[in-house]
Amino acid sequence: MNTLAEENYLKSIYHLSLNTINVSTNQIAARLNTKAASVTDMLKKLADKELINYTRYQGVNLTPTGEKVAIHIIRKHRLWEYFLVEKLHFKWDEVHEMAEEMEHISSKELIDRLDKFMDYPQHDPHGDPIPDSDGHFKTQDMKPVSEIAVNGAGVISGVRDHSAAFLQYLEKQQLTIGKKIRITEIIEYDHSMILQVENKRTQISREVADNLLIAHD
């Protein structure tokens, strides 16, 4: 079907497309830790296979087929992450690398059965939505905590930064998916925020607030 390298390119293009209409060669190169020249070569290949729309110097976007493939890979990645956390009891900061390998296992039947085995989870351990067998998923309306005003409240529902370091920090502060929080105070000087998390108070920096997403109450 598609090679491992092709799948990784499609996935990167998909993720980058969430922010910009046309994804640039350099953006892809940065995300994949590769060189722009290598990206150009691969873009030609993916365009030949009609998985992306590509015009020289203009950046790329996914064709409907390309998007379908990308979403299926993301479905696999998130279901395996869910499996690793819920069934094998890994922590949420430990599963990304393993899922990067597992997402390339090809059998669709396997992934559909895994989905059923876990009773069709809607979100992966980081709060990201898990596409269903047809590639459909609903995005919940989320905002970075940094955009909430004093006295605003909500439920922690996702993260922007998926790095182990950030996830470990959140875990330690008990700022995990599903927790209800309320903004108690915003320090004007550095925009750090004081939160009420259940019956505890925590102060978080602006950077943390930018990377932590909540759904409205």
Next chain:
Amino acid sequence: MNTLAEENYLKSIYHLSLNTINVSTNQIAARLNTKAASVTDMLKKLADKELINYTRYQGVNLTPTGEKVAIHIIRKHRLWEYFLVEKLHFKWDEVHEMAEEMEHISSKELIDRLDKFMDYPQHDPHGDPIPDSDGHFKTQDMKPVSEIAVNGAGVISGVRDHSAAFLQYLEKQQLTIGKKIRITEIIEYDHSMILQVENKRTQISREVADNLLIAHD
């Protein structure tokens, strides 16, 4: 660590080594559906990495390190097969190809946790032993049904032929792992055998009897 191609060579050499001391280039080529010339190239590479002992024209065998790597791949293969059958309810003839992909997932911690999750199974769905975390496993004493005399009995414990066609046939005849059988009669003409399987009688050809393994009662 090792590439996918290297892992597949090591696994093949391991399996072929069960029958012969030194494995030949052609044997490996046949098993991997590749050409002898390609095998020679790879053998040099594996010898450089000290995973096999290789002398030109003399065939190869695994070094202790190579064997350890091979057994670990086999552990992964068999644990994933067990998972697919016991947890995802695939049939025993459906899991081989999927496990061929899954056995290359690298994390040892993952596989140790999977092992624990399934409560340390001793055998995969085809009766093959699953090595433990240290690579140890016990081989039970098994014989092809064709070597048993009239009135001999035992428990079906393994297969020599792992093809889907053979496994499907056995399933249909209810000749599955764990079933107790007794030889009722041997037809001299073609060496086919009549078996008592629980409260049914079944006749199997010599070829089937050769590929079906039982443990002594």
Next chain:
DNA sequence: CAATTAATTTAGACAAGTCTAAATTAATTA
């Protein structure tokens, strides 16, 4: 709007793994 700078592409090379065809070695047999 011409000149500079930044982004992208092209050209040519390389490593891994494979192949075919030819050469070499080992094994078999007359």
Next chain:
DNA sequence: TAATTAATTTAGACTTGTCTAAATTAATTG
């Protein structure tokens, strides 16, 4: 034991995915 045959290896080529360095195009700015 010499000749034939079978197995294996070598030589040279190809594909995939990558790289560096040079060339080209687009964007920015004086």
